[in-house]
Amino acid sequence: MVEIEIDWTKSVGENASIYFERTKKLKKKLEGAKRALAEAKEKLKKLAQKIEKERKEKRTKKERKKEWYEKFRWFFSSQGFLCIGGRDATTNEIVIKKYTEKDDLVFHADFSGAPFFVVKSQGKKIDKQSIEECGIAAGSFSKAWRLGLSYVDVYFVRPEQVSKKTKAGEYLTKGAFMIYGKKNYMKVELKLAVSCAEGKVISGPVEAVAKQTKNYAVIIPGNEKPSAIAKEIKKNLKCDVDLNEIIRMLPPGESKIVKFVKEKQK
Numbered sequence: 001m002v003e004i005e006i007d008w009t010k011s012v013g014e015n016a017s018i019y020f021e022r023t024k025k026l027k028k029k030l031e032g033a034k035r036a037l038a039e040a041k042e043k044l045k046k047l048a049q050k051i052e053k054e055r056k057e058k059r060t061k062k063e064r065k066k067e068w069y070e071k072f073r074w075f076f077s078s079q080g081f082l083c084i085g086g087r088d089a090t091t092n093e094i095v096i097k098k099y100t101e102k103d104d105l106v107f108h109a110d111f112s113g114a115p116f117f118v119v120k121s122q123g124k125k126i127d128k129q130s131i132e133e134c135g136i137a138a139g140s141f142s143k144a145w146r147l148g149l150s151y152v153d154v155y156f157v158r159p160e161q162v163s164k165k166t167k168a169g170e171y172l173t174k175g176a177f178m179i180y181g182k183k184n185y186m187k188v189e190l191k192l193a194v195s196c197a198e199g200k201v202i203s204g205p206v207e208a209v210a211k212q213t214k215n216y217a218v219i220i221p222g223n224e225k226p227s228a229i230a231k232e233i234k235k236n237l238k239c240d241v242d243l244n245e246i247i248r249m250l251p252p253g254e255s256k257i258v259k260f261v262k263e264k265q266k
Helices: 012-063 089-099 128-140 206-210 226-236 243-248
Strands: 073-076 082-085 105-109 116-119 151-157 184-189 192-197 200-204 216-224 255-261
Touching: 073 128, 073 200, 073 206, 082 089, 082 128, 089 116, 105 128, 116 128, 128 151, 128 184, 128 192, 128 206, 192 206, 192 226, 200 206, 200 243, 206 216, 216 226, 226 243, 226 255
Parallel strands: none
Antiparallel strands: 073 082, 082 116, 105 116, 105 151, 151 184, 192 200, 192 216, 216 255
């Protein structure tokens, strides 16, 4: 049973009008509540979809099997040759001792402490373009980048010219090697491209990266921190990878983004 309060000082019409207005207000509140409920349900639906998408992406990332060379600096030349380089003294040793074969070429910037890079020949003749690209990588991932240089001298040699043997009284630190015989020098420009494809980050000479993707960032030595560069790349290229993966593929030191190259949408 519903109780209705009546104001006896007012007429029946006035009382009816009061309740009519109250009913209108309650009806508006009810409609507002229904809209709020519908909006809340829609937001929950979108949130659930976002969470499920993130779960799928995480599963995909976990499922992606990394190649053996991804623990090093790496890229494929524009002609398809795999190029690998050391990240530190330990991986420098591994690259030279374990993964360098007789028909490969070994690269090093004319700086102490620079990484060794190797072009894997796989029984094929290494072309001039791949030699130049590996030289660019060897120079760009050296401390020359951190020093803000635009160009640096790089040399390449045959694997048999690289040795741990030293002259009497000399000592080599971990990751360092002696080079015997003639060095083939080249001057390279410090410039790299960075992109994301199939759940992984690609970093290397511009022409090499451009051969694999139409969306990439071109970087040179600059004054922006790796984290800021990585965030800008992730945002502009919509990279579906962890930010740290991008940072890991950047050269040592600060950089500057020259431009973004993107495929034109049809």
